[in-house]
Amino acid sequence: MNHPVYGTLSLAWQALSTATSVLISAHIDPDGDSIGSSLGLLHFLRSQGIQAHIVQEHPIPKNLQFLPHDSAFIQHDDPDIAHIVTTADAWCILDLNAPQRLGPHILPLFEQYSGEVFLFDHHVNPILKAQYSNVIIESSSTCEIIARMALAAHLEINTQAAECLYTGIMTDTGGFRHSRTNADVMRLAATLIESGADPVKIYDKVMNAQSLASMQLLGLALSHLSISHEGALILMIIRREQLHGYSSEDLEGFVNYTLSIDGAKIGGLITEWEDGTVKMSLRSKPTHEVRSIAEYFGGGGHMQAAGARVRQGNLEEIVGKIQELVKI
Ligand SMILES: [Mn+2]
Numbered sequence: 001m002n003h004p005v006y007g008t009l010s011l012a013w014q015a016l017s018t019a020t021s022v023l024i025s026a027h028i029d030p031d032g033d034s035i036g037s038s039l040g041l042l043h044f045l046r047s048q049g050i051q052a053h054i055v056q057e058h059p060i061p062k063n064l065q066f067l068p069h070d071s072a073f074i075q076h077d078d079p080d081i082a083h084i085v086t087t088a089d090a091w092c093i094l095d096l097n098a099p100q101r102l103g104p105h106i107l108p109l110f111e112q113y114s115g116e117v118f119l120f121d122h123h124v125n126p127i128l129k130a131q132y133s134n135v136i137i138e139s140s141s142t143c144e145i146i147a148r149m150a151l152a153a154h155l156e157i158n159t160q161a162a163e164c165l166y167t168g169i170m171t172d173t174g175g176f177r178h179s180r181t182n183a184d185v186m187r188l189a190a191t192l193i194e195s196g197a198d199p200v201k202i203y204d205k206v207m208n209a210q211s212l213a214s215m216q217l218l219g220l221a222l223s224h225l226s227i228s229h230e231g232a233l234i235l236m237i238i239r240r241e242q243l244h245g246y247s248s249e250d251l252e253g254f255v256n257y258t259l260s261i262d263g264a265k266i267g268g269l270i271t272e273w274e275d276g277t278v279k280m281s282l283r284s285k286p287t288h289e290v291r292s293i294a295e296y297f298g299g300g301g302h303m304q305a306a307g308a309r310v311r312q313g314n315l316e317e318i319v320g321k322i323q324e325l326v327k328i
Pocket residue numbers: 033034095122140141142172
């Protein structure tokens with residue numbers, strides 16, 4: 001891959017590898033890419049004798065717990081967190097473009113932080129300020145960026161690191177099916193497989209981990225889809241009373257079913273939570289885009305995969321507005 005920005009990755013690593021203690025944080029509601037890139041980078045830093053901690057708002061989701069991790073993973077309520085943050089001389093922010101995506105407990109720590117900030121991301125329009133900004137929107141995933149940095153810096157990619165990075169590339173490309181899937185991504189995936197990542201095991205662990213309750217909720221949601229624009233817009237709407245006892249982790253992957261229906265161009269999962277928040281996760285075929293809709297509601301993301309959350313949102317109004325905003 002000869003994208004010009006990849007050349008700067010070895011410079012970023014050069015600067016980062018002079019640190020003695022590094023923090024790594026990614027976005028709330030963690031996914032395969034945020035967890036995979038955090039753990040992959042953690043590995044590379046430690047392999048150079050650099051102290052590293054992952055500071056996260058939320059725990060590792062159940063289906064990603066198989067990835068090698070240990071006490072380096074620190075949640076916001078850890079009593080040592082303030083000390084770890086103030087003694088770190090670099091903070092790597094992964095897979096997010098807006099500081100709010102760090103979460104309500106990590107954000108204030110980040111705002112007070114005075115050390116160097118490294119950003120590694122593939123979302124458009126980064127508003128997070130960093131001394132070292134490595135935003136490559138052509139990348140399939142943040143895991144791809146971290147893997148290419150490791151290759152550019154001639155770091156050894158062992159089995160553990162390969163597993164973590166392969167996982168994020170696999171999940172962010174929807175299992176090598178979405179628009180960022182190309183020959184370069186496949187070649188990188190092959191390199192990671194050669195380094196020890198087992199594609200069959202990883203797919204099974206990540207994708208075949210839904211609970212029975214989650215599958216039953218999916219069944220309910222699929223039987224009440226909202227279909228408009230002559231079948232081109234498919235919205236899966238799950239109301240507060242149906243979500244009782246579930247968390248956002250239980251809904252992982254639900255939105256993808258909306259686009260798997262013949263004729264669907266834009267799909268969305270709209271959920272109404274106990275605290276009054278309405279969350280939306282939107283997807284589109286490459287001929288359409290959903291980012292502008294997410295941005296209207298204060299969110300963001302990619303052209304074909306974006307999301308937003310509206311505090312104290314009115315579900316019916318939000319659904320009506322989405323139906324009005326879509327350009328089909
Ligand atoms: Mn990502």
